[in-house]
Amino acid sequence: MSVGFKTLNNCLIVEIDGEIDHHFVDNVKKSIDSQAVQKGYSNIIFDFKNVDFMDSAGIGMIIGRYKFTKKNGGITSVACLSDNLKRIMMVSGLYRIIKIYNTVEEATKAV
Amino acid sequence: MFYDNEMTLSFRAISSNEAFARVSVAAFALQLDPAVSEITEIKTAVSEAVTNSIIHAYDNGDGIVHIWCGCAGNKLYIEISDNGKGIENIETAMEPLFTTKPEQERSGLGFTIMQSFMNNIEVSSELGRGTKVTMEKSIGE
Numbered sequence: 001m002s003v004g005f006k007t008l009n010n011c012l013i014v015e016i017d018g019e020i021d022h023h024f025v026d027n028v029k030k031s032i033d034s035q036a037v038q039k040g041y042s043n044i045i046f047d048f049k050n051v052d053f054m055d056s057a058g059i060g061m062i063i064g065r066y067k068f069t070k071k072n073g074g075i076t077s078v079a080c081l082s083d084n085l086k087r088i089m090m091v092s093g094l095y096r097i098i099k100i101y102n103t104v105e106e107a108t109k110a111v
Numbered sequence: 112m113f114y115d116n117e118m119t120l121s122f123r124a125i126s127s128n129e130a131f132a133r134v135s136v137a138a139f140a141l142q143l144d145p146a147v148s149e150i151t152e153i154k155t156a157v158s159e160a161v162t163n164s165i166i167h168a169y170d171n172g173d174g175i176v177h178i179w180c181g182c183a184g185n186k187l188y189i190e191i192s193d194n195g196k197g198i199e200n201i202e203t204a205m206e207p208l209f210t211t212k213p214e215q216e217r218s219g220l221g222f223t224i225m226q227s228f229m230n231n232i233e234v235s236s237e238l239g240r241g242t243k244v245t246m247e248k249s250i251g252e
């Protein structure tokens with residue numbers, strides 16, 4: 001379980017590896033926000049290519065970052081979702097406020 | 112009721128046990144020969160109920176979470192219970208987006224996910240005594 005940070009086209013890319021549950025979210029959400037503040041990026045893109053499990057704690061994490069970036073005039077979006085994660089986005093209705101992209105590059109271009 | 116097989120698990124209400132709980136129940140469910148998508152649904156529903164016991168029932172403090180699983184034919188039965196603070200109004204608690212912990216970035220969608228991933232879910236609770244979530248899933252239908 002790990003989280004890595006990259007920057008691309010003025011966006012903070014958050015690369016997650018592992019299962020996203022309450023345990024994981026409690027450990028990473030602060031470091032995501034502090035990375036965004038430190039580096040001065042107002043856009044956050046989650047790269048989920050190495051995530052095959054997410055429960056409602058992940059929804060809370062994404063909505064939390066969405067509110068955080070919105071305050072600073074930026075956006076939060078998600079890329080590289082497995083079918084499982086797409087299903088969670090649909091069931092929760094999250095797809096209505098968070099855009100889903102096939103690749104991180106596509107997501108950064110849409111910013 | 113006659114079950115083909117049963118198992119019970121009890122563990123401390125700490126967040127690192129969320130993964131342990133969902134993987135254990137998924138391993139029990141394997142005898143019903145579930146599809147990969149069904150395994151994910153079971154893991155997600157278990158993760159939701161167990162997380163609720165840890166953060167809501169025990170407020171991230173000391174406590175034990177209990178799981179019982181049974182199977183009969185192609186049906187899987189899961190019971191997840193705690194001896195925590197209980198739920199004041201179950202109907203309200205199960206409404207989509209309802210949460211008593213918005214400050215912890217809870218989405219209020221745990222019960223909604225359990226309902227959409229399992230065939231049946233029942234919740235019973237007593238204030239100050241605890242909560243029991245019973246779920247049922249038909250495999251391969």
Ligand SMILES: Nc1ncnc2c1ncn2[C@@H]1O[C@H](COP(=O)(O)OP(=O)(O)O)[C@@H](O)[C@H]1O
Pocket residue numbers: 056159163164167168169193195196197198204205209210211212217218219220221222223242
């Ligand atoms: N085991 C439990 N013990 C006490 N309260 C619970 C329990 N499970 C759920 N609840 C209550 O039901 C509400 C809704 O639960 P849920 O749909 O999972 O959303 P969330 O966990 O995001 O708050 C919780 O906010 C909590 O008030």
Ligand SMILES: [Mg+2]
Pocket residue numbers: 056159162163220221222
């Ligand atoms: Mg919950």
